[in-house]
Amino acid sequence: MLPVLLHIFxxxxxxxxxxxxxxxxxxxxxxxxAFDGSVHWVGxxxxxxxxxxxxxxxxxxxxxxxxxxxxAFGFWVPxxxxxxxxxLKSGVFKKYVQTASYLPHFxxxxxxxxxILSFIGSDGIVNAIIKLFGGAPISLTTEPGYFxxxxxxxxxxxxxxxxxxxxxxxxxxxxxxxxxAAKMDGxxxxxxxxxxxxxxxxxxxxxxxxxxxxxxxxxxxEFILLIYNPALYETADVIGTYLYRxxxxxxxxxxxxxxxxxxxxxxxxxxxxANRLSRKYSDYALW
Amino acid sequence: MSAVxxxxxxxxxxxxxxxxxxxxxxxxxxxxxxxYLVIIMSISSPMEVAAMNVFWFPKxxxxxxxxxxxxxxxxxxxxxxxxxxxxxxxLLNCLMSILGAYPLTARNLKxxxxxxxxxxxxxxxxxxxxxxxxxxxxxxxxxxxxxxxxPGAVSIWNIILVRTYFATIPEAxxxxxxxxxxxxxxxxxxxxxxxxxxxxxxxxxxxxVGIWNSWxxxxxxxxxxxxxxxxxxxxxxxxxxxxxLKMLTMEDAARASFTMLSNIQLKYAIIVFTTLPVIFTxxxxxxxxxxxxxxxxxxx
Numbered sequence: 001m002l003p004v005l006l007h008i009f010x011x012x013x014x015x016x017x018x019x020x021x022x023x024x025x026x027x028x029x030x031x032x033x034a035f036d037g038s039v040h041w042v043g044x045x046x047x048x049x050x051x052x053x054x055x056x057x058x059x060x061x062x063x064x065x066x067x068x069x070x071x072a073f074g075f076w077v078p079x080x081x082x083x084x085x086x087x088l089k090s091g092v093f094k095k096y097v098q099t100a101s102y103l104p105h106f107x108x109x110x111x112x113x114x115x116i117l118s119f120i121g122s123d124g125i126v127n128a129i130i131k132l133f134g135g136a137p138i139s140l141t142t143e144p145g146y147f148x149x150x151x152x153x154x155x156x157x158x159x160x161x162x163x164x165x166x167x168x169x170x171x172x173x174x175x176x177x178x179x180x181a182a183k184m185d186g187x188x189x190x191x192x193x194x195x196x197x198x199x200x201x202x203x204x205x206x207x208x209x210x211x212x213x214x215x216x217x218x219x220x221x222e223f224i225l226l227i228y229n230p231a232l233y234e235t236a237d238v239i240g241t242y243l244y245r246x247x248x249x250x251x252x253x254x255x256x257x258x259x260x261x262x263x264x265x266x267x268x269x270x271x272x273x274a275n276r277l278s279r280k281y282s283d284y285a286l287w
Numbered sequence: 288m289s290a291v292x293x294x295x296x297x298x299x300x301x302x303x304x305x306x307x308x309x310x311x312x313x314x315x316x317x318x319x320x321x322x323y324l325v326i327i328m329s330i331s332s333p334m335e336v337a338a339m340n341v342f343w344f345p346k347x348x349x350x351x352x353x354x355x356x357x358x359x360x361x362x363x364x365x366x367x368x369x370x371x372x373x374x375x376x377x378l379l380n381c382l383m384s385i386l387g388a389y390p391l392t393a394r395n396l397k398x399x400x401x402x403x404x405x406x407x408x409x410x411x412x413x414x415x416x417x418x419x420x421x422x423x424x425x426x427x428x429x430x431x432x433x434x435x436x437x438p439g440a441v442s443i444w445n446i447i448l449v450r451t452y453f454a455t456i457p458e459a460x461x462x463x464x465x466x467x468x469x470x471x472x473x474x475x476x477x478x479x480x481x482x483x484x485x486x487x488x489x490x491x492x493x494x495x496v497g498i499w500n501s502w503x504x505x506x507x508x509x510x511x512x513x514x515x516x517x518x519x520x521x522x523x524x525x526x527x528x529x530x531x532l533k534m535l536t537m538e539d540a541a542r543a544s545f546t547m548l549s550n551i552q553l554k555y556a557i558i559v560f561t562t563l564p565v566i567f568t569x570x571x572x573x574x575x576x577x578x579x580x581x582x583x584x585x586x587x
Contacts, residue, residue, distance in 0.1 A: 019418060084307060101318055102576075106500075108499070110522045110526065114521065118554060119324075248416065248507065
């Protein structure tokens, strides 16, 4: 037990304490634990610099928009998919559909990024299809306008099957007698779905909705880092990628930490508010 | 039985059924087609790929790109590194989860509440990437294999999963063991761990796939290419394009077909080659994954 606690202390709590460098002018090699006056405290300077910096609005907009697209277009896909699977008669085909839909979840981001980049490249399949229909090839990899669509479609493709697991497990615990009773009362299949299946998975939908709202400012920067390029910064550069480029590669440790701290504070607030609202208007809450 | 009843009473018209099956089939094809396309492109003849004629079936047959990849020593280095990371990460994670979870099941543990709070706080708040990076640097782990292995050795999430499972083991078993004079270590490794194999399988498989697919830690902590895992190698080839596989073809340039080989086809081949282990083993470990996903949701 002790080594485990020690490990958690070192790798979770020391970095947690390390956020104090967000309020300092920190240089590598200097200690941020020192109390001998060598630490140069600057208060909220890095936060203010970020607010007034040239990239603030672009980063916030991109991060929010990419997360929002994924939420708006992606949230209901697993619900629809699980309703569809639920209506299939059990058997080999149903199993096969489920297995196929989970597969992208297990493929690494790097592989997915590699596939996408080659598909949308100038000699990729997307442009080949466009040419087939007589269109002019589009430079999907350098035109910022297409990036949000590419990101959203890929993210949904990668996650919809896996996200449907929770819904499907909620559906599998529905009492068959409910359907029987509905049938007696003359409910057709569609009505059974609307009045029995959907209400049964409502708690699951609410819980996942809370999570989704808590994530509205956390676009998948690890994936974006793989598929973007400088030509796309206008729509593709998000806080996570900026943090990596400017904070880590650029060596601006203090300002990078400040940005990271700001975002996790906002995310936590969002999650907290979503949870409060959900508890107020329904009975579902995380805590 | 209930499933049969369910089906009988929910029978609708055949037309609706056919429609639903058609939609499901379409979804399936949309999901799998990208993988299929990559595979057929990687084995088609280079001329056809360059002309973008390959859509549904492989055209021609050519394994030259695989031949080149197999000869690439960097790829094998990366493969062996990944195996080191995966095996050590899996063993450490299982061991640490067992050690971390066991004391939490003891009801008389002093300050148990504090320990649980200690575990829960980092799940919501983290220092972020930069303080972690500075810490790894300070500990002297930067640019060593340990930079990737050690920070990931403990997962609080796994500890909680294992603890939940341990809590379901009947108290009577533990009591009778201690009456027979078993020490804590004996009790843990002779009795509790053997009956907890299902949950350990779940976290082991989660860890294996997680490490197999991870690349970001390597990007941040490992500038030395010799230490790179497979995904990082893939990143260099497919995304950054800093490794030019065409360089490898020099000695084969005499053979006409190789000169036609496009970089894009090599990329497809290397994607297939590095992803095959996941795709082939995936149907077998799938059920453990689903179990894990559902266990996780119970805690939420």
